[in-house]
Amino acid sequence: MAAHNATHTAPAVEARDGDGIRDREIRMEQEHLDRVYQRLEEKIHEAEFLMDDAAKRGQVGTPGALAERDAQVFRAGVHLNRLNSEFEDFLFGRIDLLLGKDGERGPDGAYTSVEPADDAVRSDEGGAPSAEIAETLHIGRLGVLDADYSPLVIDWRAPAAAPFYRSTPVAPGRVVRRRVIRSKGRRVLGVEDDLLRPELTATLDGTTLPVVGDGALMAALGRARSHTMRDIVASIQAEQDMVIRAPAASVTEVEGGPGTGKTAVALHRAAYLLYQDRRRYAGGILVVSPTPLLVAYTEGVLPSLGEEGQVAIRALGSLVEGEEAADWGGPKAPAEGADGEPGGPVGGDGRVYDEPAVARIKGSARMTKVLRRAARGALERPAPAAPGRRGGARRRDGAPQVRGAAGDAAQLSFEVAGAPADPAPGRTPAAEPLPAPGRPAAGPAAETAVSGPGGGGAGPVTPDRLRVVAFGRRVELDEQELRRIRQTALGGTAPVNLLRPRARRLLLDALWGRSGAGQRYTDPELAAEARQAFDEDITSEPEFLEFLDAWWPELTPRAVLAAMADEKRLGRWARRILTPREVRLLARSLKRLGPDGRGPLSVHDVALLDELNSVLGAPARPRRREVDPLDQLTGLEELTTYADRMSGGRARDERLREEARTDYAHVIVDEAQDLTPMQWRMVGRRGRHATWTVVGDPAQSSWSDPDEAAEARDEALGNRPRRRFTLTVNYRNPAEIAELAAKVLALAMPGMPAPEAVRSTGVVPRFVVAGTPDGDRVPGGGRGAVGNGAPDGAGAADLGACVRREASRLLAEVDGTVGVVVAMGRRAEARAWLAGLGGRVVALGSLEAKGLEYDATVVVSPAEIADESPAGLRVLYVALTRATQRLSVVSGERDMPDEAGVPDLLRD
Numbered sequence: 001m002a003a004h005n006a007t008h009t010a011p012a013v014e015a016r017d018g019d020g021i022r023d024r025e026i027r028m029e030q031e032h033l034d035r036v037y038q039r040l041e042e043k044i045h046e047a048e049f050l051m052d053d054a055a056k057r058g059q060v061g062t063p064g065a066l067a068e069r070d071a072q073v074f075r076a077g078v079h080l081n082r083l084n085s086e087f088e089d090f091l092f093g094r095i096d097l098l099l100g101k102d103g104e105r106g107p108d109g110a111y112t113s114v115e116p117a118d119d120a121v122r123s124d125e126g127g128a129p130s131a132e133i134a135e136t137l138h139i140g141r142l143g144v145l146d147a148d149y150s151p152l153v154i155d156w157r158a159p160a161a162a163p164f165y166r167s168t169p170v171a172p173g174r175v176v177r178r179r180v181i182r183s184k185g186r187r188v189l190g191v192e193d194d195l196l197r198p199e200l201t202a203t204l205d206g207t208t209l210p211v212v213g214d215g216a217l218m219a220a221l222g223r224a225r226s227h228t229m230r231d232i233v234a235s236i237q238a239e240q241d242m243v244i245r246a247p248a249a250s251v252t253e254v255e256g257g258p259g260t261g262k263t264a265v266a267l268h269r270a271a272y273l274l275y276q277d278r279r280r281y282a283g284g285i286l287v288v289s290p291t292p293l294l295v296a297y298t299e300g301v302l303p304s305l306g307e308e309g310q311v312a313i314r315a316l317g318s319l320v321e322g323e324e325a326a327d328w329g330g331p332k333a334p335a336e337g338a339d340g341e342p343g344g345p346v347g348g349d350g351r352v353y354d355e356p357a358v359a360r361i362k363g364s365a366r367m368t369k370v371l372r373r374a375a376r377g378a379l380e381r382p383a384p385a386a387p388g389r390r391g392g393a394r395r396r397d398g399a400p401q402v403r404g405a406a407g408d409a410a411q412l413s414f415e416v417a418g419a420p421a422d423p424a425p426g427r428t429p430a431a432e433p434l435p436a437p438g439r440p441a442a443g444p445a446a447e448t449a450v451s452g453p454g455g456g457g458a459g460p461v462t463p464d465r466l467r468v469v470a471f472g473r474r475v476e477l478d479e480q481e482l483r484r485i486r487q488t489a490l491g492g493t494a495p496v497n498l499l500r501p502r503a504r505r506l507l508l509d510a511l512w513g514r515s516g517a518g519q520r521y522t523d524p525e526l527a528a529e530a531r532q533a534f535d536e537d538i539t540s541e542p543e544f545l546e547f548l549d550a551w552w553p554e555l556t557p558r559a560v561l562a563a564m565a566d567e568k569r570l571g572r573w574a575r576r577i578l579t580p581r582e583v584r585l586l587a588r589s590l591k592r593l594g595p596d597g598r599g600p601l602s603v604h605d606v607a608l609l610d611e612l613n614s615v616l617g618a619p620a621r622p623r624r625r626e627v628d629p630l631d632q633l634t635g636l637e638e639l640t641t642y643a644d645r646m647s648g649g650r651a652r653d654e655r656l657r658e659e660a661r662t663d664y665a666h667v668i669v670d671e672a673q674d675l676t677p678m679q680w681r682m683v684g685r686r687g688r689h690a691t692w693t694v695v696g697d698p699a700q701s702s703w704s705d706p707d708e709a710a711e712a713r714d715e716a717l718g719n720r721p722r723r724r725f726t727l728t729v730n731y732r733n734p735a736e737i738a739e740l741a742a743k744v745l746a747l748a749m750p751g752m753p754a755p756e757a758v759r760s761t762g763v764v765p766r767f768v769v770a771g772t773p774d775g776d777r778v779p780g781g782g783r784g785a786v787g788n789g790a791p792d793g794a795g796a797a798d799l800g801a802c803v804r805r806e807a808s809r810l811l812a813e814v815d816g817t818v819g820v821v822v823a824m825g826r827r828a829e830a831r832a833w834l835a836g837l838g839g840r841v842v843a844l845g846s847l848e849a850k851g852l853e854y855d856a857t858v859v860v861s862p863a864e865i866a867d868e869s870p871a872g873l874r875v876l877y878v879a880l881t882r883a884t885q886r887l888s889v890v891s892g893e894r895d896m897p898d899e900a901g902v903p904d905l906l907r908d
């Protein structure tokens with residue numbers, strides 16, 4: 001077994017005893033747990049009394065009493081909820097401590113000093129050191145004080161609990177013995193001790209301190225895995241505890257290889273921060289995970305730590321309000337059948353997944369500029385391919401002309417004719433002449449005529465002419481002038497949708513200028529009045545608003561993405577930024593969206609939408625009152641009590657706050673190595689004023705350009721000071737599996753140290769070759785492998801049969817889960833291979849395996865996984881490091897296995 005530098009050491013052997021001592025110790029802990037539950041019950045009664053009392057106060061009826069009642073009900077409700085929670089192991093730890101140096105106690109009743117008093121340890125006559133235990137603390141998920149305020153349980157996040165995690169035999173501080181208590185509900189099942197001062201003869205209440213068990217960490221690591229992650233609160237290791245309790249200020253960066261507990265630590269840190277400063281962090285912590293699968297796997301951890309609903313755990317594809325990527329684990333898109341080409345439509349399994357070449361384009365920081373240009377360019381909408389008659393009473397797309405009412409002070413005439421955004425050189429826009437003004441030149445007179453919106457799913461085409469008859473004169477803004485106005489309005493970097501008022505003003509300026517009306521007034525005040533009336537008349541015409549809607553449409557991010565599916569237009573926007581091939585791939589992939597922008601999104605599309613959201617800006621909207629459908633029916637407001645209304649209002653406020661939240665107090669990024677530059681920009685927008693915890697492993701990155709991503713990461717994190725930590729111990733993989741994975745690490749990132757595995761199972765990985773008879777395998781091939789020679793032209797059927805056999809074998813060997821990891825392109829196939837084997841086995845694409853773990857894994861064709869993308873070797877490293885107990889590697893033809901079945905990539 002590999003040595004490890006974690007804190008749990010082999011306890012002092014002489015202190016061990018048989019089952020008699022164990023049973024006695026369990027009994028003692030049971031008595032303590034009974035006391036804790038008795039106290040909890042008292043607290044529950046207290047809370048219930050409070051609620052009851054508060055309800056009575058409500059009957060008094062004064063507003064002050066009602067508000068007080070609300071506050072009490074709220075507080076008592078929260079309290080009751082927490083106390084009633086079913087904890088699997090409410091109490092899980094205990095430390096026995098020497099007397100503290102200064103003998104002072106903190107608010108929780110525990111001694112505050114970390115170091116022992118000078119006279120805490122005596123030397124007996126023979127020179128053997130001995131000591132009396134001065135303090136015993138029990139550690140649990142919540143703090144519980146006795147009626148006399150002495151601590152029955154210390155919250156695991158309290159400073160007094162830190163020595164439970166931090167003490168090592170090298171620096172034990174005051175801790176003599178650390179005990180992990182295994183309990184379920186109200187029953188203590190077992191205890192596991194570590195002795196941190198084995199040289200000491202310690203006594204508690206006059207009897208020698210016994211030591212029981214083989215160490216809690218190993219017991220925790222050996223447990224079968226389910227489809228959800230467990231908390232590690234009972235066995236957090238010292239180097240992990242340093243991260244969890246790191247001060248929240250600035251940026252905490254954590255690196256560590258597979259299985260070093262990065263995800264676990266990040267989640268425990270969220271719980272710790274809430275404990276430390278609930279006011280600051282409540283509801284304001286965002287945890288970003290790469291996939292919905294990882295979200296589902298981890299989302300039970302915080303509730304198990306007593307923190308429910310305070311922390312938002314979101315997959316990268318779900319960060320934009322109202323949008324969700326139809327990728328793995330996310331909602332399925334309606335399947336259209338895969339066409340096998342990069343960036344093609346939806347895959348056969350209804351999932352939207354961008355091929356690496358497309359993902360690389362969409363994730364690149366270069367997209368920032370392309371999107372900015374696209375958002376401006378998409379204001380112009382080309383006409384449909386076959387133009388109809390234009391001008392006069394008809395638009396060129398054939399939509400009927402609309403006649404509107406004339407204004408009061410001035411009658412105006414508009415004509416709007418659609419035209420392509422990019423007219424062929426030399427084309428002169430033709431328009432029918434407008435009817436002559438219907439009134440004498442003494443006053444402004446005209447009739448109104450404007451083409452209506454419509455024409456194709458993409459909305460109206462861009463009008464290329466605006467004609468107004470005002471003050472008896474025809475005023476016209478032609479295509480060139482309109483374009484000039486648009487360019488002027490677009491100057492600067494303000495969000496496009498917010499520039500509409502500016503564009504409107506520039507249009508009016510131009511019309512006013514052309515009308516020559518300004519010159520008629522020598523008195524500036526009269527001129528200003530006339531101008532105001534002119535503006536009001538024009539802008540009160542619905543036709544003018546229609547023109548504006550068509551000429552400066554309010555753009556949605558999806559509409560802009562859809563516009564980018566036009567390769568020609570995209571080519572213009574991406575000039576000198578993307579290569580023609582990239583333009584082709586990108587446009588092709590965006591064809592998944594219809595002309596109106598509707599359609600399934602990939603996880604990378606979501607980051608593009610978020611960027612567009614900020615480039616476009618949301619126009620201010622009049623607030624709409626929320627109407628209860630019942631009110632609409634009855635016309636009556638439902639009768640509610642003051643408190644009901646208050647709590648309803650509170651719930652609604654909370655919901656609105658949650659929905660609108662884009663800025664968090666703390667952002668935790670898991671698997672940070674995988675964020676593309678565009679995703680960093682998206683996440684960065686959610687933590688502009690936040691402190692950060694960023695955990696990741698560069699060796700597991702599936703992004704092909706780490707330098708570009710690092711730049712975007714720096715930008716998102718800003719110049720806040722950073723505190724760096726490295727985790728070095730692999731708690732997931734046994735040494736036998738870690739050793740094999742290290743070979744791929746050496747290829748993927750030469751010189752990168754692999755984390756040290758903390759345990760060994762004695763079971764070496766199995767190597768199996770598809771297309772060879774299963775029964776012929778010879779145990780004990782290279783490195784203990786099992787192999788049976790080269791493949792005999794293994795096809796997909798052979799591969800499938802072989803994988804199924806391996807999965808069945810592993811299901812019989814382990815109690816928990818089995819993960820079968822294949823190249824992304826084989827996901828649907830792999831699911832079919834495993835059909836009928838039950839819920840313990842899962843098929844995963846290599847990118848989906850990120851962050852997950854299984855009792856056993858089957859890694860299918862390392863060569864296929866490695867060849868799938870430029871980051872393929874790192875992706876393979878991820879696949880090989882998912883197992884907690886057993887690993888089988890199945891090779892196909894491409895893997896070039898040797899006679900022992902070991903594929904080329906995994907040989908020395």
Ligand SMILES: Nc1ncnc2c1ncn2[C@@H]1O[C@H](COP(=O)(O)OP(=O)(O)OP(=O)(O)O)[C@@H](O)[C@H]1O
Nearest residue numbers: 232235236237258259260261262263264731732851
């Ligand atoms: N101190 C600990 N006590 C018990 N189990 C632990 C401890 N630390 C980590 N583990 C376990 O090790 C496994 C790996 O942890 P985790 O998934 O957090 O690692 P990771 O560094 O995020 O891995 P990866 O980079 O591969 O995603 C989990 O099963 C976790 O519960």
